[in-house]
Structures are given as C-alpha cells and as structure tokens.
Amino acid sequence: MTTANFAHRGVRSLAPENTIPAYQMALACRADGIEVDLQVTSDFQLVLFHDRTLQRTTNVAKCFPNRSADPLHSFSLAELQTLDAGSWFITRDPYGTINAGEVSATELRTFENTRIPRFSELLEFLSSNHLKLNLELKKLPRHDQLPSFIEKVFDLLKSSGITPDRLSVSSFEHEYLKKLLEYRPDFELHALIDCKITDRFLSNTPFVQIINANAKRITYKQYRKAQAKGFSINLYTVNDIKKMQEFLNWGVAGIITDYPQHLTTLVEG
Structure with a gap:
C-alpha cells in the first residue's frame, strides 16, 4: 500500500494556510490530497x-480593532470577506521559503489580499482536479448546531459531485463522527487524537477504522x-525528512505534512 501524501492546510510552507493558493499549490507538489479545517460564521456559513481567532493569519486588528481577539464564529461571512488572509505570509515568511x-514573485502577488475561502469555493476547485479531501470539523460554538451543520456540509458535498472515495472526514470531536454515521455511513471517518494510542481508546472507538495520530506521540x-x-x-x-522516511518504512496509511513537496520526492524516489 502506498502512503498517501496530504498537504496540511494546503501547502502552508509555500502559501498562506487554508487559502485557495495553498490548495492550488498541492497540485504543483503532486500531493494526493489536502487537509483543511471547517468552521461556521455567525450567520452559519x-x-x-x-x-479559533483571526489574529495570526489576517489583518483583523486593522479592520476590526475592537474585535481582533474575538472568535471567528462571532463574525459574519461578509465581515470575514473584508479581511486579507494572505499578506501576513509575505511579511513574515514563516517557513523561510x-x-x-x-516562492516566485508571481505567486507572491496572488497571496496579497487573498480571502478566507468559503467551503463552496474549495469544492468548486476540487471539481476540476483529482485531489482527495481530508475535511476536519472544528468544534462548533454550540452543540445544538451539530445536526444543521452536518446537513449543510452534506448538501454542499452532494451538489459538488465529490465522490465518497475522494473524501474523508476527521475531528477531535468524536461525537461528531458518531453523528455523521447516521447521515452517511459510506464516508470514511478519521478520529483525530493528540495522545498515545491505548487499548482503551481502540476499544472505545469502533465507529472509525482510521486514526489520525500525532506523530510526536506515537x-x-x-x-x-x-x-x-x-x-x-x-x-x-510530519515535517522532518528523516521522520517521513521512517513512517514510510512503517507503511502508515497517510502522512499529513506542511512539506508535501519533500514527501513527494521521497515517495517518487
């Protein structure tokens, strides 16, 4: 079995994370898929x-100085669309790339003023290529939003034409995954964990077949x-090349990395 190469939040070492340019970069890096994070706005988009907050990767402090530390879910979609989610990457060069x-000058220009993408934009992008989608569901503001949230997600997935073999859904909120089974038992579910894999965990998680584990803890x-x-x-x-090779030797199902370009080089030899 070939280990799948997933670009973490897109290729965030070469483009601003969780933006369309970062997802597009995954194609250039010949990744198998992208891992992304899904949240809801105040108007449930x-x-x-x-x-949780917008400060690290947007200019929210400039646009909404009195709300810069507020959670994303307190902003409407229209408000979020006014934010620049790309220029910070140019200014900070977080990975030194x-x-x-x-990163070319042409690519840098596309980062300027790039917006926080809507889920529908991502699905439109995926409709024109082969990339797989690892969709992480972030914690909702309120638990009672879960049924409506799931319905909204799957309505968009259905209209997009993305087939189940290209989709996996993951979350640290394992109760979300249990609920998902009621809607689409054919979708691949991944339990995200940030702890050791114990016998107790394996016994208590029969509703998934795949575990997304922290490489530093396993x-x-x-x-x-x-x-x-x-x-x-x-x-x-997994960003260290030696660790990538070690986990490839183990035969893990997939590696999620900020450097899919390096993993591609290892896999392709």
Whole structure:
C-alpha cells in the first residue's frame, strides 16, 4: 500500500494556510490530497480556517480593532470577506521559503489580499482536479448546531459531485463522527487524537477504522497494535525528512505534512 501524501492546510510552507493558493499549490507538489479545517460564521456559513481567532493569519486588528481577539464564529461571512488572509505570509515568511527563493514573485502577488475561502469555493476547485479531501470539523460554538451543520456540509458535498472515495472526514470531536454515521455511513471517518494510542481508546472507538495520530506521540509498538486490531493510521504533522522516511518504512496509511513537496520526492524516489 502506498502512503498517501496530504498537504496540511494546503501547502502552508509555500502559501498562506487554508487559502485557495495553498490548495492550488498541492497540485504543483503532486500531493494526493489536502487537509483543511471547517468552521461556521455567525450567520452559519461554512468557511475554511484553522485558529479559533483571526489574529495570526489576517489583518483583523486593522479592520476590526475592537474585535481582533474575538472568535471567528462571532463574525459574519461578509465581515470575514473584508479581511486579507494572505499578506501576513509575505511579511513574515514563516517557513523561510520566500527568502530561499522557493516562492516566485508571481505567486507572491496572488497571496496579497487573498480571502478566507468559503467551503463552496474549495469544492468548486476540487471539481476540476483529482485531489482527495481530508475535511476536519472544528468544534462548533454550540452543540445544538451539530445536526444543521452536518446537513449543510452534506448538501454542499452532494451538489459538488465529490465522490465518497475522494473524501474523508476527521475531528477531535468524536461525537461528531458518531453523528455523521447516521447521515452517511459510506464516508470514511478519521478520529483525530493528540495522545498515545491505548487499548482503551481502540476499544472505545469502533465507529472509525482510521486514526489520525500525532506523530510526536506515537511509537512503532502502538502503531502495530492498532494495525493488528484493524485500524489504519495517518500521522500529523510530519515535517522532518528523516521522520517521513521512517513512517514510510512503517507503511502508515497517510502522512499529513506542511512539506508535501519533500514527501513527494521521497515517495517518487
């Protein structure tokens, strides 16, 4: 089995995370798929963004100085669309890839004033290529929003034509995954964890077959134990080339990385 190469929040080492340019970069890096984060706005629209607040990767402090520390879900879609979610990457060069000449001037220009994408925009992008989608559901503001949230997600997926073989849904909120089974038992569900893989966890998680585990917390023994019980393992976030090779040798199902370009080089030899 070939280990799948998933670009973490898009190729965030070469473009601003969770933006259309970062997702487009995954094609250039020959990744198998992209991992993205789904949240809701105050008017219950679906957008792609990782952090709870907007400060790290937008100019919210400039546009909404009195609300800069407020959570994303307190902003409407229209308000979010006024934010620049790309220029910070040019200014900070968080991975040193701009300074190293790995990002072209043309690409940098596309980052300026790029917006927080709507989920529908991502699905439109995916309709024209082969990339798989690992969709992480972030925690909702209120638990009673879950049924409406799931219905909205699947309505958009249905209209997009994205087939189940290209989609996996993951979450740290494992109750969300249980609820998803009631709607689409054919979708691949991934339980996200940030702890060791224990016997108790394996026994209490029969509703998934795939675990997305923190690469820093897993051992080969844990991996083999989970595998023996019928689970497949994806590992996040693997950025060290030696670790990539080690996990490839293990035969893990997938690697989620900020550097899919490096993983592609290893896989393709």
